[in-house]
Every structure is written in structure tokens, then in C-alpha cells.
Amino acid sequence: MTPYLRIAATRFHALIQYRGAALGGLFTQTFFGLVRIMVLSAFYAASAAPPALPFGAAVAYVWLGQAVFLLFPWRLDPDAAESIRTGNVAYELCRPLDLHGVWLARALALRTAPVLLRLVPMVLVAAIVLPLVGLGAWQLPPPASAAAGALWLVAFAGAIAVSSALTALVQVGLLWTAGGEGVPVIVGTLAVLLGGLVVPLPLLPDWAQPLLLATPFAALLDLPARVYTGALSTEQGVLVLAHQAFWIAALIGLGRWWLAGRLRHIAVHGG
Numbered sequence: 001m002t003p004y005l006r007i008a009a010t011r012f013h014a015l016i017q018y019r020g021a022a023l024g025g026l027f028t029q030t031f032f033g034l035v036r037i038m039v040l041s042a043f044y045a046a047s048a049a050p051p052a053l054p055f056g057a058a059v060a061y062v063w064l065g066q067a068v069f070l071l072f073p074w075r076l077d078p079d080a081a082e083s084i085r086t087g088n089v090a091y092e093l094c095r096p097l098d099l100h101g102v103w104l105a106r107a108l109a110l111r112t113a114p115v116l117l118r119l120v121p122m123v124l125v126a127a128i129v130l131p132l133v134g135l136g137a138w139q140l141p142p143p144a145s146a147a148a149g150a151l152w153l154v155a156f157a158g159a160i161a162v163s164s165a166l167t168a169l170v171q172v173g174l175l176w177t178a179g180g181e182g183v184p185v186i187v188g189t190l191a192v193l194l195g196g197l198v199v200p201l202p203l204l205p206d207w208a209q210p211l212l213l214a215t216p217f218a219a220l221l222d223l224p225a226r227v228y229t230g231a232l233s234t235e236q237g238v239l240v241l242a243h244q245a246f247w248i249a250a251l252i253g254l255g256r257w258w259l260a261g262r263l264r265h266i267a268v269h270g271g
Contacts, residue, residue, distance in 0.1 A: 003097055004105040011109035022117035025069075029118065030125055033066040037138050053202040056141055057229040061200045063140040064225045067122040070114040071159060071220055072197060073167050074188045076174070077106050084174045093263070100168060100256050107167035111160050144230025151237040155224035158244035162219045165251035166191075172259045196222035202231065216247040 037059055044055050053061070080103055083089045092099055126140035143149030166187070173183040192198055195217035202222075204212065212218055223240045226232045232240065 004101050008105040008109045011106050012113045015113035026118055026121050029066040029069055033062055036062050060141050060229050061225045063126040065197045065221050067119045068115055071163050072191045076171050076184050077110055100259050103171045104168040107164040111163045143228050147234050148230055152224055152228040155227050155240055159220050159224055161248045162216055162244055165248050169251050169255040172255050175262045191217045195220045219244045
């Protein structure tokens with residue numbers, strides 16, 4: 001494991017340097033978070049039916065989504081994608097390392113460093129700054145309990161692992177395509193829609209809930225957010241961790257199987 005941990009650590013230290021980009025992203029995500037809350041506020045005001053999710057919990061849902069925005073697989077590792085496009089991936093295959101393990105280690109850094117750069121300042125803005133400027137009703141509320149907060153931290157780590165495994169799987173998919181844009185766009189769109197970043201999943205129809213909660217995308221935002229807001233009890237939160245563990249193992253296993261099958265037929269052209 002030592003080489004893969006060093007790869008992840010080196011990549012993490014490289015990505016953690018982009019503080020200016022994180023600051024710009026913080027402003028953008030705060031703006032869109034406020035816009036989303038405005039839309040939800042109008043929706044709640046116009047609805048006569050009792051909401052499936054209290055407004056305060058929906059606000060927490062929005063800010064947690066903005067804080068972990070980069071956890072979603074919007075983009076892949078640009079260096080790995082470029083190595084596939086140019087054929088330099090052949091050099092990776094010559095090294096005494098497992099290719100999927102390398103991609104997974106790099107994905108882990110890619111899904112950790114940018115998120116951490118924005119998570120803490122976003123929480124400070126949403127929880128402390130908004131009340132100071134008269135937007136207390138739209139602030140990020142604290143966790144439902146100390147246990148819920150601790151469990152959310154564990155679920156957040158699980159979400160990083162799920163996202164990293166999903167990113168490595170999508171990376172393998174690039175070996176099957178002529179271009180490198182289609183697969184990440186499709187998976188990223190599904191993750192955003194089915195993960196709750198656009199509309200909190202509890203607000204979607206009841207008949208769709210079992211299907212939505214069964215996907216790996218729910219493990220990125222929805223399930224951890226339900227733990228944070230207390231919509232799920234501590235006992236149910238343990239099931240969330242089990243759900244994440246299942247998808248981590250499944251996505252890594254599928255990625256390794258898919259990569260092994262592709263490498264038996266891969267051809268690299270160049271000179």
C-alpha cells in the first residue's frame with residue numbers, strides 16, 4: 001500500500017495549493033446556494049401539502065451540497081485522461097504498480113483536497129456570516145445532535161471513498177471511447193440529479209425513494225445530509241455507512257474487472 005499512499009499524498013499536496021481557485025469557488029457556491037434557498041422558500045410558501053422535509057432541514061441540505069460540491073464526479077484526473085488520449089498510459093502499464101490502484105489513489109486526492117479547501121469556509125459563511133447580515137433563517141443549522149454530527153463526519157469520509165471509486169471506474173471507461181468527454185458528462189449528470197444536488201431527494205415522489213436511495217449517488221450527499229439533519233436516527237445512520245461500504249467494494253470490484261478485460265485487448269498507436 002505504501003506506493004499508492006505516497007501517490008495519493010503527493011497529489012493531495014499538489015491540489016491543496018489552489019487556494020485562489022477555492023476562494024473564487026466559495027463566492028460562486030455561496031451565491032448559488034442563496035439562489036437555491038430562494039427557490040425552495042417560494043416552493044414551500046406556495047405548497048399547501050405538509051412538506052416531506054422541514055424547511056430548516058432543506059436549508060441544511062442545500063449548504064451541505066454546496067460545501068461538498070466538488071465531491072461529485074464532474075471531472076476526472078486530467079493527467080490520467082490525457083495519458084489515455086495520447087497513449088502514454090502504456091508507460092503506466094510498464095510500472096510495477098496496479099493501474100487501477102494508481103488511478104484510485106489519484107482519485108482519492110482529487111476528491112479530497114478541493115473539497116476540504118471549500119468545506120470549512122463554506123460552513124463558516126453559511127453558519128456564522130449569514131446570521132450577521134440578517135439571513136438567520138437561511139443559515140446552516142447545527143447537526144441534530146452530537147451523535148448526528150459525528151456520524152456525518154464518518155459518512156462524509158465514506159462519501160469521499162464512494163466518489164473516488166466511482167471516479168476510477170469512469171476513468172476505466174475512457175479506455176473504451178474515442179473521446180474523453182461523453183462518459184464523465186453522463187455520470188456527472190446522473191450524480192447531480194440522483195444525488196440530491198439539484199432537488200433534495202426527500203422532496204421527490206415517494207414511489208421513487210427506494211430506487212433513489214439504492215444508487216451510489218445517494219451516498220454522496222443525500223444520505224449523509226439526512227444523518228446530519230436527524231431525518232435518520234443513529235441506528236439508521238449505521239445502515240448508511242453499510243450502504244457506502246457496499247458501493248465502495250462494488251465500484252472498486254467492477255472497475256478492476258472492467259480494466260482487466262479492457263487491457264486484454266488494448267492497442268496503443270504512436271511512434
